[in-house]
Amino acid sequence: MKILISSSGPTLDAAFNPRFGRADFFITVDTAGGEWSAQENPGLKSGHGAGIQAAQIASQAGVEAVISGHFGPKAHDTLEAAQIRMFEAHGGSVADVVEQFKSGALHEV
Amino acid sequence: MKIAIASGKGGTGKTTVSINLALALAAAKLPVQVVDCDVEEPNAALFLHPELKERAGVDLLIPQVDAEACDLCGVCSEVCQSNAIVTLAKRVLVFPELCHGCGSCTANCPHGAISEVPRRIGEVERGNAGAIHFAQGRLNVGEALAVPVVRRLREWLRDDCTVLIDAPPGASCPMVEAIRGADFVLLVTEPTPFGLHDLKGAAEVARELGMPLGVVINRADIGDAGVEQWCAREEIPVLLRIPFDRRIAEAYSEGIPLLTARPELAPVFLDLQRAIGAILEAQA
CATH class of the missing domain: 3.30.70.20 (Alpha-Beta Plaits)
Known part of the structure; x- marks a missing residue:
């Protein structure tokens, strides 16, 4: 399954960032094969609607689920419209969060 | 002459200055219009009790996707x-x-694939409070964009009298939309570190727009000397100092204008308008 995680850095050992629209990077991971890629968050420069923009990135990346710390109402609505599932994590590295997701430990919004 | 009455900080006395300047001009038989551009909480009407005869909706055109x-x-x-x-x-x-x-x-x-549909975000109203021409805008509760309402209100600015534009507080877009195009910016402040901090921001905006400006210090006899010192350094004229007076505050809380409570102060406001006129003349 392809998932997107909000991150503080561009690698799997970077710290998970609980802010969705205002995260520094987004890391897309394929949980089956382990392939991953990182992209900078253009929403850091947005005045408004950073969460919406982040949800659009997730939709265009074709992920089935996103993992962050909190989803604002507009990000939530956008992800719901895009039929992307939302999971909440608390901390650790991006790799830790991926493992938590795979083990079913994360809470689904 | 169009005078924008603005302030960085809220609650410094913009409306007090606007309505009392209007009352003083009207009492001297001079034509005047008050335009309350503080569309998030217009309150000049609470003091002037205008009869509002005309109303228009303010709509934004938003996209609809086929x-x-x-x-x-x-x-x-x-x-x-x-x-x-x-x-x-x-x-x-x-x-x-x-x-x-x-x-x-x-x-x-x-x-x-995109067409536009109107979405109502607020309204504008106009009428008269005795001899005073009056207009105000109101942004609907929950809406974030004050600028379109202020922009619509600007269409009602008169050319045949002294126009007093009561601007929204702050130094961001709605304030800029309210003051741009006026002949003079009157910045109302209070002699406190907060008042000075926000005055600096508002003055910077007025200067960026190339507008002449002056300051009114409200509750001028309490607080500190920071505002006076800064204005002197920046060569910004302090055109009026309103003393702290419990009678003024009590009257305000009951919706009674300062000049109704202290009618002997009317010449002070007429002097304020004359001082602004003199500055504009000197510049021209």
């Missing part, structure tokens, strides 16, 4: 500066509350 004609190319989302229209894998989603109504998405859609 799903049949849309091929999800994403151009609309790319051109939107407000993230108000988002292209998802299977559909386009519009967030009306983020849309500034600029029309870029509609103009740039290569498939003609």
